[in-house]
Amino acid sequence: MEIRWLEAFIAVAEELHFGRAAQRLRIAQSPLSQTIRRLEASVGADLFERNTRSVALTPAGSALLPMAYRVIQDLALATAAARAASGAVHGTVRIGFSGAFNHLTLPVLARTVRRELPDIDLQLVSRVRTGDGLVKLRNGTLDIAFVGLPITAEGVASRLIARTELGAALPVDHPLADEASISAAQLADDDFLSMPMDGSSSMAEALMRCCIAAGFRPRVTQEITDPYIMLTLVAAGLGVSVIAEDLAPIMPRGARWVRFHDEPQYMLHGIAWMTDEQSAAVSAVLGLSEKILPTPAD
Structure with a gap:
């Protein structure tokens, strides 16, 4: 009897459908059926019970299932113990990020993890805004998320990793595009493009905060879920926006970042994670992040 036979048996027992079990195991249905027949021959x-409409466990299958779970669990414990004794950190860490907003932070973290923690399977999930990241952390589909700060979510911890000044994203033919700096109040009559204003985007909240500090509420004519597409639409002349300075180097042709000379407003970038018990892999990545993405001084 082989471990993979028991894994196939558990998949069919849980799905009660050979097709779905095969998809779950990422194999074809025919090899799965052959594996189950070998297991049945082994146990005698x-x-x-199979027919054209349904699959059900026999009494022998029902008796085997809890024992199969036990074998798989014991194997996992034995593997974890061996890995711990070796001193290497193994596991999977899923990190959510938004894309353009993390172009300076995610690459350096990912490269360092792959170099210094090679036994960790790093899975990167894109297009995760702050609100999405918090939801995914709490439902367990992410381990770490790049977020905008501050956040208020029960059971979620966070740490500041970057503080960048807000400025204007303008089309190059905008009357103020060639100025060395402007006041945000000078944009009060412009159409604004923004990330979603539904509370899921910290960049949208920063835009609103900056404009209100300048004495006006922005007239948002279009909300865009992808930050680079938003900047592309700015370059196309469809409106202006407020963005962090760290996006200035990746502005599309036809758009320009211009500093505000008002009281500075900042975008606070952070990482977030659940405060409950973490795997050794997640703890190792968080520890490494403190070295390569330290909290900036005030």
């Missing part, structure tokens, strides 16, 4: 009993 039918494990499933």
Whole structure:
């Protein structure tokens, strides 16, 4: 009897459908059926009742299932113990990021993890705005998320990793595009492009905060979910926006970042994670992040 036979058996027992079990195991249905037949031959009993409409466990299958779980669990514990004794950190860490806003922070973190923690399977999930990241952290589909700060979410911890000044994103033919600096109040009559204003984007909240500090509420004519597309539409002349200075180097042709000479407003970039018990892999990545993405001094 082989471990993979038991893994196939558990998949069919949980799905009660050979097609779905095959998809879950990422194999074709025919090899899966052959594996189950080998297992049945090994134990000397039918494990499933099959017909054209349904699959059900036989009494022998029902008796085997808890034992199969036990074997798989014992194997996982043995593997974890061996890995711990070796001193290497293994596991999977899923990191959510928004794309353009993390072009300076995510690459350096990912490269360092792959170099210094090679046994960690790093899975990167794109197009994750702050609100999405908090939801995914709490439902367990992410381990770490790049977010805008501050955040208020029960059970979620966060740390500041960058503080960048806000300025204007203008089309190059805008009357103020060639100025060395402007006041945000000078944009009060412009149409604004923004990330979603539904509370899911910290960049949208920063835009609103900056404009209100300048004495006006922006007239947002279009909300865009992708930050680079938003900047592309600025370059196309469809409006202006307020963005952090760290996006200035990747502005599309036809758009320009212009500093505000008002009281500075900042975009606060951070990482967030759940405060409950973490895997060794997540703890290792968080520890490494403190070295390569330290909290900036006030």
